Amino acid sequence: MSHFAAVVGVPGDPILGLLDAYRADPNPAKLDLGVGVYKDASGLTPIPRAVKLAERRLVDGETTKTYIGGHGAPEFGERLQQLVLGADSTLLRDGLAGATQTPGGTGALRLAGEFIARNLPGRGIWLSDPTWPIHEPLFAACGLRVEHYPYVGADNRLDVDAMLDALQRVPAGDVVLLHACCHNPTGFDLAPRDWKRVLEVVKARELLPLLDFAYQGFGDGLVEDAWAVRLFAAELPELLITSSCSKNFGLYRERTGALLLRAESSAKLADVRSQLALLARGLWSTPPSHGAAVVAEILGDAELRALWSAELDDMRRRVANLRSGLVEALRPHGLTERFAHVAQQRGMFSYTGLTAAQVARLRDEFSVYLVGSGRASVAGMSEERLDYLAGAIARVCE
Ligand SMILES: Cc1ncc(COP(=O)(O)O)c(C=O)c1O
Numbered sequence: 009m010s011h012f013a014a015v016v017g018v019p020g021d022p023i024l025g026l027l028d029a030y031r032a033d034p035n036p037a038k039l040d041l042g043v044g045v046y047k048d049a050s051g052l053t054p055i056p057r058a059v060k061l062a063e064r065r066l067v068d069g070e071t072t073k074t075y076i077g078g079h080g081a082p083e084f085g086e087r088l089q090q091l092v093l094g095a096d097s098t099l100l101r102d103g104l105a106g107a108t109q110t111p112g113g114t115g116a117l118r119l120a121g122e123f124i125a126r127n128l129p130g131r132g133i134w135l136s137d138p139t140w141p142i143h144e145p146l147f148a149a150c151g152l153r154v155e156h157y158p159y160v161g162a163d164n165r166l167d168v169d170a171m172l173d174a175l176q177r178v179p180a181g182d183v184v185l186l187h188a189c190c191h192n193p194t195g196f197d198l199a200p201r202d203w204k205r206v207l208e209v210v211k212a213r214e215l216l217p218l219l220d221f222a223y224q225g226f227g228d229g230l231v232e233d234a235w236a237v238r239l240f241a242a243e244l245p246e247l248l249i250t251s252s253c254s255k256n257f258g259l260y261r262e263r264t265g266a267l268l269l270r271a272e273s274s275a276k277l278a279d280v281r282s283q284l285a286l287l288a289r290g291l292w293s294t295p296p297s298h299g300a301a302v303v304a305e306i307l308g309d310a311e312l313r314a315l316w317s318a319e320l321d322d323m324r325r326r327v328a329n330l331r332s333g334l335v336e337a338l339r340p341h342g343l344t345e346r347f348a349h350v351a352q353q354r355g356m357f358s359y360t361g362l363t364a365a366q367v368a369r370l371r372d373e374f375s376v377y378l379v380g381s382g383r384a385s386v387a388g389m390s391e392e393r394l395d396y397l398a399g400a401i402a403r404v405c406e
Contacts, residue, residue: 023141023379030377038375039397041388044192044356046226046255046323049390056258058316062305066298075294078285080109080266084300087307088266092221092234092251093241103274105241108284109295111263113222113252114142119267120218120248121150122287123280124183133183133218134175138381140192140220143185157184159194164349164361164382166196172209180214188249189233190223190355193383197227197354203236207243217244222252225320226327227354230256245272253303255356256320262299323387327356330389337398343405350386358384366404374400 019025026042045053079085085107089100099105110116124131132153135143138160147154157174161167175184186206191197198206210217219237227233240247249268254260267284271277288295306312332351338344350358362370362382370376376397378384389397 026377026379029371030375033375033377035375037393037396039377039388039393041376041378041384041386043388044385045260046258046327046356046387048326051390053260054258056316056319058306058312058319059258059302061315062302062309062312065305066301070301073297076109076297076300078288078294079107079281080295081297081300081304083308084109084304085266087304088251088253089268091230091307092224092237092249092268094231094234094238097238097241099241099270104272104277105268105270106277106281107251107266107268108281108288109300110250110265110267110288111292111295112254113220113250113265114146115263115292115295116250116252116265116267117143117146117220118150118291119284119288120250121147121152122291123248123267123284124216125150125152126287127280127283128181128183128216131182131216132179133185134178134215135185136171136187136191138193139185139187140222143220152183155182159191160196160359164359166194166198168198168202168205172205175206175209175215176213178213178215181216183216183218183248184210185218185220186236188219188221188224188237189227190357192222192355193357193379193381194359195353195355195357195386196349196359198236200235203239207240210240210244216246216248218248218250220250222250223255223355224251225256225317226324226356229324230317230320241270244270246270253299257299257303257306257316259299259302262302263296264299264303327386330386330391330394331358333391333394334386334389334398337394338401341398341402341405343398343402346405347401356385356387358386360384360401362401362404369404370400373403376400 030040048054089107110119132155133147134155134157136159137156144154158170224233247270251266253264306316335351338347360382364380367380
């Protein structure tokens with residue numbers, strides 16, 4: 009008997025498939041706007057200097073490799089919560105918030121999904137349409153009912169009214185996932201007045217928000233990007249936040265993140281945390297240590313923190329300049345208006361509004377690789393190549 013005879017293959021991740029095609033393309037003019045990682049002007053995903061310095065200290069100072077606890081390193085949890093909720097957060101002072109260290113933001117999402125599935129039976133989870141492609145299979149794998157609310161309309165604009173209209177009809181108690189900033193894949197973020205309207209619906213419908221915070225510092229700044237998270241944490245008695253250190257600390261492969269939790273009382277916080285520790289034990293036992301130790305070291309040291317924050321500012325500015333640079337480069341082609349949204353969007357990604365057919369032509373005729381939905385990873389562009397890219401876009405838009 010063959011044990012594996014009935015196992016069928018499934019297609020690989022389409023974005024990674026795109027990367028393979030890019031690598032195999034011999035055209036020296038090729039551009040990779042597919043994969044969602046930050047790249048510097050030389051096309052490298054750099055290790056921030058602050059990270060390197062912290063790592064050196066850790067290598068010298070580390071005395072043991074024994075397990076860290078189920079919730080991870082306490083100093084990581086405390087400092088990350090201060091970064092997310094604010095150093096002066098009354099929730100932290102009053103013991104109403106906690107952090108569980110996870111393998112990346114994805115681990116935090118999985119832990120949140122398992123917690124909801126096991127401890128809040130019958131709840132569905134509502135995702136924006138579109139959303140990060142991993143959200144749906146991840147929550148489905150937890151056994152959750154996965155639903156969608158509209159976010160970007162067919163005209164490639166944020167449709168807040170449609171979103172609110174849908175949220176008003178969500179069954180009371182369901183979970184609504186919101187991208188805290190730098191929406192992936194669209195780059196369209198809610199304005200403060202929109203967040204307030206969403207908050208009102210969340211309160212009225214008694215929904216539980218799960219704020220996915222994977223790009224703190226990539227939108228408008230570390231504090232600015234936390235605005236909605238802090239508003240929700242101040243206004244709601246219960247909240248889940250998934251925080252990722254992959255992009256803002258450049259720690260992608262070190263799998264560093266946390267599930268943050270705001271509860272109504274410190275006794276309830278302890279109850280929920282005990283459930284999270286139990287679930288984490290069955291998922292990954294204890295979290296990986298290195299990335300979190302790096303983050304704790306940086307956030308706990310004024311000099312390293314200042315260096316990291318300046319490096320993050322540079323990354324954010326580079327992406328913002330590429331956005332406005334592309335719109336400018338499209339000016340001679342008469343396309344500035346049509347692509348003005350690219351400069352207004354935030355974070356690593358842009359829903360360009362290019363159709364699947366135009367994306368295919370960009371790839372086949374110009375070796376410019378982006379995802380079929382028209383999502384471009386802006387950090388994959390470079391200043392010197394903007395004219396080439398603008399020319400290619402103009403040709404496929406003729
Ligand atoms: C919206 C969103 N959430 C979560 C993540 C998780 O990132 P990681 O698991 O690498 O920390 C990502 C990464 O691309 C993301 O875009």
